[in-house]
Amino acid sequence: MSSLESMSDITPSSLSSKYTYRLVLKTIFERDDDGVGLFGERVVIGGWVKISKELKIKEKSDMQNLSPPLYSMLEVNDGSSVKNLQVLVDSKLESPEKVMPTGTCIVVEGILQKASTEGKHHIELLANKILHLGTVDKNEYLLTRRTLPLTVLRNYPHLQPRTAQMTSIMRMHNSAFTALRTFYQANGFLYVQVPIITDIDTRESDKKFHVIVATNEDQRKKEENAGEEEMSGNKEEDGYMESQDYFSELMHLTSSGHFHLQSQASALGNVYTYGPFFRPDPPYGIKSLAEMWKVETEMAFSQLEDAMDCAEDLLKFMCKWILEKCIEDVMFLSKPTATTLIEELQLVTSSSFKRISYRKLLEDMNAVSINEELGIVMEFGHVLIEGRLLMHVVTNIYKRPVIVYDHPKELKPFHVRLNDDGKTVASFDIFFPHVGFVLSGSQSEERLDTLISRIEEVGLRQEQLKWYLDLRKHGNTTHSGFSLKLDSLLLYAGGFKDLGDVAPFPKYHSDSESE
Numbered sequence: 069m070s071s072l073e074s075m076s077d078i079t080p081s082s083l084s085s086k087y088t089y090r091l092v093l094k095t096i097f098e099r100d101d102d103g104v105g106l107f108g109e110r111v112v113i114g115g116w117v118k119i120s121k122e123l124k125i126k127e128k129s130d131m132q133n134l135s136p137p138l139y140s141m142l143e144v145n146d147g148s149s150v151k152n153l154q155v156l157v158d159s160k161l162e163s164p165e166k167v168m169p170t171g172t173c174i175v176v177e178g179i180l181q182k183a184s185t186e187g188k189h190h191i192e193l194l195a196n197k198i199l200h201l202g203t204v205d206k207n208e209y210l211l212t213r214r215t216l217p218l219t220v221l222r223n224y225p226h227l228q229p230r231t232a233q234m235t236s237i238m239r240m241h242n243s244a245f246t247a248l249r250t251f252y253q254a255n256g257f258l259y260v261q262v263p264i265i266t267d268i269d270t271r272e273s274d275k276k277f278h279v280i281v282a283t284n285e286d287q288r289k290k291e292e293n294a295g296e297e298e299m300s301g302n303k304e305e306d307g308y309m310e311s312q313d314y315f316s317e318l319m320h321l322t323s324s325g326h327f328h329l330q331s332q333a334s335a336l337g338n339v340y341t342y343g344p345f346f347r348p349d350p351p352y353g354i355k356s357l358a359e360m361w362k363v364e365t366e367m368a369f370s371q372l373e374d375a376m377d378c379a380e381d382l383l384k385f386m387c388k389w390i391l392e393k394c395i396e397d398v399m400f401l402s403k404p405t406a407t408t409l410i411e412e413l414q415l416v417t418s419s420s421f422k423r424i425s426y427r428k429l430l431e432d433m434n435a436v437s438i439n440e441e442l443g444i445v446m447e448f449g450h451v452l453i454e455g456r457l458l459m460h461v462v463t464n465i466y467k468r469p470v471i472v473y474d475h476p477k478e479l480k481p482f483h484v485r486l487n488d489d490g491k492t493v494a495s496f497d498i499f500f501p502h503v504g505f506v507l508s509g510s511q512s513e514e515r516l517d518t519l520i521s522r523i524e525e526v527g528l529r530q531e532q533l534k535w536y537l538d539l540r541k542h543g544n545t546t547h548s549g550f551s552l553k554l555d556s557l558l559l560y561a562g563g564f565k566d567l568g569d570v571a572p573f574p575k576y577h578s579d580s581e582s583e
Contacts, residue, residue, distance in 0.1 A: 072271025083111050090114045090175065094148035096191065106180045113153060113193060114175040114200070115146035116230065120168035123156070125184055138165045141185075144174060146245075148237050150396045154183060161197050170212045171230065173202030188289035197487040218569050225573045236397035237562050237570050240390055244554060244561075245342070247389035248363055251382055257338045257365070262325030264344065267317050269532060275348040276320035281312040296429070321346040326483070327536050329366035330547055332513060334539055340365045343553075350577045354454055354505045355556065357567050358575040366549035372485075372494040372511040375548035376471055379498060379507055380421050382552070383469070387416040390561055401562045409563050419468040421498070426475045428454075433461050449476050452497065454504035463501040470499045482522040483536075484510040496550075504558040516540040 083106070085092040092109045096103040107387060123141045138159040143152035155176060157167050168175060204213040211230055222226055228234045242403040252259065265279055285339040313319070323345055333339050342363050350356045365372060365382075391398065391413050402409045424432070430446045437457055444457050447449060452458055452472065462470050473496040484493040494511035513519045523530060532535065558570045568574035 077400045083109060090146075092148045093144075093146045093151070093153050094195065096153065096180075097149050097151045100242050106191070107182060109180050110177065110196075111180060111193070112175065112199065113146070113155070114173070115144040115153070117142050117168065117170055117172040117174060118145050118232070119143040120164075120170070122164055123185070125156075138164070140167050142167060142174070143189075145232075145235075150187060150232070150236055150239075150400045154189040155195060156184065156192055157195045157198070157240045162292070163197060166201060166203055167198075169206040169209070171204040171209050171399075173200070174198065177202035189252075208491065213368075214461065218564075222566070222574070225568075229572060233562075233569070234572070236394075236401055237558060237564075238393045239397050240561055240571075240574070241554070241558055243390050243393045244386050244558065246393075247386040247508055247553075248340075248382065248554075249344070250389070251385045252365075255300045255338075255378075257340050258336050259327070260339045260526055262322070262328040262341050262343065262364070264322055265315075265319050266322045266328070267315075267319050268322070268327050269528065269535070276323070277346050277348060279314055279319040279321065281314045284429050298546075303440065319499070323347045324551065326366070326549065326551070327363050329364055329549065330536075330539060333366040333368045333547060333549075334543065334545070337369070338365075340369045348416050348577065354504075355559070355567055356577070357555070357571060358577050361553040361554050364545060364549065365551075368510075368545055368547055370548045371546055372473065372496065372548055375509045375550050376423070376473070376496055379496075379509055379550045379552070380469075380471070382419050383498070383507070383557070386557065387413045389543065391417070398561065409561065412563075413561060415467075415501070416469055420464045421469045423471045423473065426472055426492070428439065429461075429470075429472050429517045432465065433457050436461055445542075449478060451479060452505075454499075458499070459502070459504060459531065462504075467501065469501070472499065474495050478520075480510065482526045482528070483513055483519065485515075486518055486522065494548075500556075500560045503556060505553070505557040506554050506560065507550055508550045509548065511546065511548040514540065514544055514546050516544075531561050 083091050083095070083318060085095060089112055091113055093113060099105065110261065119138060120142045121501045123139045124146060125137060125139055139303045140157040140159065140162075141153040142157060144155050145152045147550050155174075155178070157164075157176070158214055166172070175198075176195045177197040177199055178193045178194065180191060181194055183192045184187045206211065210216070210224060210227055216231075218233075221231060229238065249259070254441040254465060269276075325343070325345070329339055329341060340363060343361065344359055345362050346359050347356070348358060365375075365378065367378065391410065395410075396415065398409050427448065428452070429452070430448065433444075433446045436442070437446075442457060446457075473494075474492040475495045475497075477484070477486060477493045484495050486493055496509050498509075500506050513522065516537070518531065519537070523533060557568050559565070559567060564570055564571055568576065
């Protein structure tokens, strides 16, 4: 806008945050004096209008004025904090029609002062200059409406980050990532990378995202044909050449970095990684997305108990960190759901996780089903789905996180260590109250002959896993590890029910819908 000053002409003040000319708002809110010591300071702030109203203020020196000046009272947020800064803009400086719509981006210079009205704000910025204004069309901009149901927002993932709920979740996500890195580094783990494109088949999923080459012309033709009611099915005719593999061998997007982590743990000891993993088909009875970010851990010279101990310690550490670093976000997210998220997180940090075998859990679930006449019978080999019975037992009977171990071998991948009974494997899953599954781990099969038998049992060829078998032939040792679904942990910490509400730009499974 020609009437606005160029932001390149702004001279940063002594209070400006690093790498910007503006004062990041959390700098004000995190002060011990709540910003009182900044009264009278001239600063530049920038953010987006969340709430606004018109206000008339009579100056003490002009009490005879029957028409006091009209101000736009804005609540501006820059994403650094759950709190908004109150900003007063004189209508002579800029018209209310331009600055008041929700979502307006504003950069303003002014003086920090005591709030001019009684209420939740005790500090405000009295604007002297409008340095930038990114207006919105309130008739078209979706978020000008004060409240929108989550089911509607899921259809607009590009706008989700602008909602207060998502900004809180993203700050918690940042805190959780910082926590896990702090935990691992303090305990001697090394961060390593694993490939996203792989030829390894861990049999953790029946389907895979196949890597092929598609030219722009291929994609254009495919999009044109997508509108037709009936597809010919002939890939050459519709221009989309699925046979054009990029690599000489069949490659797909990874669903697990487990094997590659074992390779690095065989030289480095304890390692971890964090990144995206993909599976086209949802795990039966478990909340999932086609793309999920997971933390994977692998420890050499360790067994099942070691992995369970590490997983429990990590989850406790992360929940404690979120409570300490994001308490205001946790409190904010508690309001719309009327849940006590602080108590839920404290439950994780203060209680010992209940450890129970798969068989014993089935006994407890069946006993509850009989007592409450639910008509559900769980038999050995049944998948533990996040259904009413399991959630009731975890949430209301055990009343704390639960580690379920020693699953039937048919329910776990071939590389999990076979127990002495020949029927179960050295695996474990962790379930949280209300949310369900958050973490899965196991001890890997280190016995070469047993591993080969399990490979043949599930119908794989040894040639497909030659390099993985090499790890067992040369310099072998015991291994254990686990995989944490970070989005599921945030689902618990934020009190949400759908993973699409905590994951930016969620990719749902094609055969499933958001709740």
